Amino acid sequence: MRRFNITAETQRRRGIDKIFSASPRLCGKNYLDKSCILLQSMLHPSSDQAHSIYRLFNRFNIAAFSMLALVIVLTVYICIKYRVRKGEERTPAQFKGNNKVEALMIGVPALLLLYFFYHTIATMKAVEPNMRGNTQPDVIITGHQFWWEVYYPQTGVITANEVHLPVGKRLIMEMRSADVIHSWWMPELGNKMDLIPGRNNFLTLNINQPATYAGTCSEFCGAQHAWMRLYVVAEDSVTYTDWLAANAQPASKMAGDSLIAKGEQIFQTATCGECHRIQGTAAQGNEGPDLTHLFLRKRMLSGMLPLNEANLYKWINKPQAVKPGSYMPDFIFSKDTLDALVHYMAQLK
Amino acid sequence: MNIPEPQSPLPGVSVSTDQGLLQWISSVDHKQIGIMYLLVAFFFFLVGGVLALLMRVQLAVPENHFLSPQAYNQIFTMHGTTMIFFVLMPSVLGFSVYLTPLMIGANEMAFPRLNAFGLWMTFFGGLLLYFSFVAGGAPNAGWFNYAPLNEKNFSGSSGIDYYALGLFLSGVGSVATAVNLIVTILYYRIKGMRIKRLSLFVWMVLVNSFLILAAIPPLNAALSMILLDRQLNAHFFTTGGSALLWQHLFWLFGHPEVYILILPSFGIYSEVFQVFSGKRIFGYGFVAASSVAIALLAFGVWMHHMFAVGSGLVVNGFFSASSMLIGIPTGVKIFNWLATMYGGTIRFTVSMMFAIAFLIEFTIGGLTGIAFSIVPIDWQLTDTYYVVAHLHYVLIGGSFFGILSGLFYWFPKMTGRMLNEKAGKWFFWLFVIGFNGTFFIQHILGILGMPRRVYTYPALPSYGLYNFISSVSAFIMGIAGLLLVIIVYHGMKYGKKAGNDPWNGFTLEWMAASPPALKNFDSLPVVNSRRPLWDLKHPENPDDE
Numbered sequence: 001m002r003r004f005n006i007t008a009e010t011q012r013r014r015g016i017d018k019i020f021s022a023s024p025r026l027c028g029k030n031y032l033d034k035s036c037i038l039l040q041s042m043l044h045p046s047s048d049q050a051h052s053i054y055r056l057f058n059r060f061n062i063a064a065f066s067m068l069a070l071v072i073v074l075t076v077y078i079c080i081k082y083r084v085r086k087g088e089e090r091t092p093a094q095f096k097g098n099n100k101v102e103a104l105m106i107g108v109p110a111l112l113l114l115y116f117f118y119h120t121i122a123t124m125k126a127v128e129p130n131m132r133g134n135t136q137p138d139v140i141i142t143g144h145q146f147w148w149e150v151y152y153p154q155t156g157v158i159t160a161n162e163v164h165l166p167v168g169k170r171l172i173m174e175m176r177s178a179d180v181i182h183s184w185w186m187p188e189l190g191n192k193m194d195l196i197p198g199r200n201n202f203l204t205l206n207i208n209q210p211a212t213y214a215g216t217c218s219e220f221c222g223a224q225h226a227w228m229r230l231y232v233v234a235e236d237s238v239t240y241t242d243w244l245a246a247n248a249q250p251a252s253k254m255a256g257d258s259l260i261a262k263g264e265q266i267f268q269t270a271t272c273g274e275c276h277r278i279q280g281t282a283a284q285g286n287e288g289p290d291l292t293h294l295f296l297r298k299r300m301l302s303g304m305l306p307l308n309e310a311n312l313y314k315w316i317n318k319p320q321a322v323k324p325g326s327y328m329p330d331f332i333f334s335k336d337t338l339d340a341l342v343h344y345m346a347q348l349k
Numbered sequence: 350m351n352i353p354e355p356q357s358p359l360p361g362v363s364v365s366t367d368q369g370l371l372q373w374i375s376s377v378d379h380k381q382i383g384i385m386y387l388l389v390a391f392f393f394f395l396v397g398g399v400l401a402l403l404m405r406v407q408l409a410v411p412e413n414h415f416l417s418p419q420a421y422n423q424i425f426t427m428h429g430t431t432m433i434f435f436v437l438m439p440s441v442l443g444f445s446v447y448l449t450p451l452m453i454g455a456n457e458m459a460f461p462r463l464n465a466f467g468l469w470m471t472f473f474g475g476l477l478l479y480f481s482f483v484a485g486g487a488p489n490a491g492w493f494n495y496a497p498l499n500e501k502n503f504s505g506s507s508g509i510d511y512y513a514l515g516l517f518l519s520g521v522g523s524v525a526t527a528v529n530l531i532v533t534i535l536y537y538r539i540k541g542m543r544i545k546r547l548s549l550f551v552w553m554v555l556v557n558s559f560l561i562l563a564a565i566p567p568l569n570a571a572l573s574m575i576l577l578d579r580q581l582n583a584h585f586f587t588t589g590g591s592a593l594l595w596q597h598l599f600w601l602f603g604h605p606e607v608y609i610l611i612l613p614s615f616g617i618y619s620e621v622f623q624v625f626s627g628k629r630i631f632g633y634g635f636v637a638a639s640s641v642a643i644a645l646l647a648f649g650v651w652m653h654h655m656f657a658v659g660s661g662l663v664v665n666g667f668f669s670a671s672s673m674l675i676g677i678p679t680g681v682k683i684f685n686w687l688a689t690m691y692g693g694t695i696r697f698t699v700s701m702m703f704a705i706a707f708l709i710e711f712t713i714g715g716l717t718g719i720a721f722s723i724v725p726i727d728w729q730l731t732d733t734y735y736v737v738a739h740l741h742y743v744l745i746g747g748s749f750f751g752i753l754s755g756l757f758y759w760f761p762k763m764t765g766r767m768l769n770e771k772a773g774k775w776f777f778w779l780f781v782i783g784f785n786g787t788f789f790i791q792h793i794l795g796i797l798g799m800p801r802r803v804y805t806y807p808a809l810p811s812y813g814l815y816n817f818i819s820s821v822s823a824f825i826m827g828i829a830g831l832l833l834v835i836i837v838y839h840g841m842k843y844g845k846k847a848g849n850d851p852w853n854g855f856t857l858e859w860m861a862a863s864p865p866a867l868k869n870f871d872s873l874p875v876v877n878s879r880r881p882l883w884d885l886k887h888p889e890n891p892d893d894e
Contacts, residue, residue: 040798191728226803
């Protein structure tokens with residue numbers, strides 16, 4: 001697959017930026033801050049796959065706009081030229097048709113379509129290469145109503161909603177679903193892939209540029225489909241390896257803080273662990289997102305809110321008011337209990 | 350020439366001059382049934398339109414709290430289901446049963462009671478669907494209702510049961526009407542009206558009826574299966590069965606369905622272009638044959654709705670090629686209509702203006718359709734607002750513009766009165782501007798990454814502005830819709846008397862009185878060509894076939 005000179009590409013696309021967005025994207029390490037605006041446009045391809053599709057889309061747009069222009073010009077011309085003027089009495093000549101004109105109407109579109117069919121096949125082959133039996137995935141993504149489970153089989157790391165991936169390496173991603181059909185879509189990284197219960201789908205990905213990319217579930221999956229968003233954090237291999245190593249550790253435990261101890265106890269006794277997992281404790285549920293290193297993530301509820309203690313408090317206090325239709329039930333916690341829980345969870349880094 | 354007449358009187362209440370409600374309800378007259386189909390469509394159009402405006406209010410600004418997610422999901426599901434099954438479907442069937450006998454020189458449909466059956470099944474199917482609102486919740490899994498989201502454990506209210514029953518009923522009605530239309534066209538033509546001389550509208554109805562016959566059964570099979578799953582814990586679409594099976598069955602129906610909705614409109618445009626250009630159709634054979642080609646191809650393209658499910662290169666490649674092929678007969682039609690206008694005497698009536706606007710709107714919808722046949726582009730844009738834009742360009746700019754064009758064209762025949770052309774032009778411009786303002790910008794939203802069927806969206810760059818423009822334009826369409834209600838009401842009450850042939854038409858329905866008597870025709874001239882009225886008006890230059 002062809003490599004791209006990113007700077008030249010970025011230069012070339014500056015014109016498109018002007019049309020489609022007010023501010024340029026560039027989110028480095030401080031991704032998901034307020035100052036950093038994420039786009040999720042297919043016109044900013046940042047992987048080999050997205051580049052291939054982008055080139056094909058450009059070709060298509062040239063042909064489509066030419067065709068549209070032809071129809072508009074013909075329609076307007078005919079309407080002006082042959083409109084009935086006031087008082088005009090004319091009986092037009094009655095043509096039956098003309099086979100040469102018909103042949104042209106069939107031939108030209110047929111040739112154009114042949115051209116695009118060729119490029120369709122070529123691009124499909126580039127985007128979804130034959131894996132020749134090599135389906136050992138780097139990451140397994142499992143869709144849940146309404147969040148993304150992210151599992152790295154080589155290291156055993158489990159996280160949610162924010163997918164860290166290395167740049168410049170061919171990755172194989174496996175897509176599964178725990179309930180209904182979802183669809184992985186990162187517009188800047190290329191093609192969608194559905195996550196279908198009872199079926200394992202695969203996606204290949206070569207990310208070109210370290211950055212944070214925004215995406216979303218794009219198959220309607222229920223009440224909170226709108227807030228089933230996700231992020232890919234693409235990093236150089238050193239940063240990525242560090243991140244993996246940090247996340248492979250069990251939950252950190254700050255000794256000596258009684259409030260934390262109280263929070264942990266509440267977490268274990270208040271059935272939180274039936275649905276959530278905190279590695280290194282008894283909490284091993286898998287219905288909700290893994291919380292082992294919760295505060296290494298930047299947003300909560302699949303992109304709905306920035307992750308901080310205030311939002312966490314609001315959420316645990318009344319989940320159905322914050323994200324109605326999600327599976328987190330309304331508990332009845334006292335303020336003290338909530339404070340302890342949030343305090344405990346805030347040190348899960 | 351005498352028109353064949355049924356030997357025994359038609360079943361049903363005897364028709365007097367008093368057109369009371371009971372008389373309408375019990376009618377088996379194809380004209381009254383056609384008009385009632387259109388009234389059913391008009392009623393559901395207003396309901397579906399209100400649902401659309403509720404959605405656009407919710408989406409006008411980012412992170413809006415006007416509607417809850419549960420309410421929004423029911424509303425968008427009901428909007429799509431209503432517009433497809435209870436607005437466009439009864440509209441095209443209404444024009445079909447009203448016009449087909451008139452255009453082929455018959456006095457009635459082949460099976461008048463079956464005709465009434467079809468209408469009432471459709472109407473009661475719609476009522477049953479809407480009953481879900483008071484029975485605990487409307488369906489909430491989208492108009493194509495994907496499994497396993499449509500199963501009891503993910504959608505607990507009885508909405509989807511009502512969806513299955515309502516669509517099943519209306520589907521049975523549509524099949525009955527399709528059989529009726531086929532038999533009528535094949536057996537009830539007046540002498541001289543050979544198949545090759547049928548008006549193009551009737552040609553489209555004929556092709557369309559075969560499409561309905563073949564397309565509805567897979568839907569009804571899928572609806573039965575989901576009912577069994579939900580009521581009797583069968584496992585067609587859950588563990589042990591296959592979630593994808595629903596998609597295959599649904600789109601095996603669903604893609605032909607969108608052609609079912611547009612072919613009769615193609616027929617309407619073909620009549621309107623001829624009459625208001627003062628010319629015969631350019632390439633009759635090609636226009637008719639391209640519809641047959643579209644109908645046949647319709648059954649080999651369904652997986653282009655499913656390119657992202659992870660099928661291999663061969664399967665996706667096959668369905669890419671077949672979907673692209675659809676572009677050829679469709680393009681042939683567009684250029685034949687342009688060639689029909691070429692050299693003519695073009696009269697800009699409201700009906701003609703909708704037909705001309707259609708040429709451009711439908712080209713946009715057709716070209717974005719080609720985008721979805723190019724698999725990699727589909728991988729990016731499927732299930733985004735680009736699809737929402739595309740489908741509204743084909744269903745409104747293609748199918749619905751045809752219904753409006755037909756309404757302005759045949760309203761004088763149906764009621765004996767004209768619609769106000771001046772007000773009609775206001776309606777045209779408001780509707781076209783509102784329509785393009787609402788949907789064109791949604792192409793860009795899709796490219797910028799906005800998925801469809803979201804009850805709200807984050808404030809990403811441009812999202813707020815573009816959605817706001819779309820919402821404002823939707824209200825312009827809403828105002829246009831109100832204006833249409835006034836125009837139609839005014840036309841029925843106070844419209845200018847139309848006379849039998851207000852547009853200087855070419856086809857047999859303009860020989861009947863306006864509105865036609867119970868017995869459409871007492872006698873008709875011998876049919877020697879595709880345009881019997883042209884031959885009568887131009888004895889010096891009759892058509893050669």
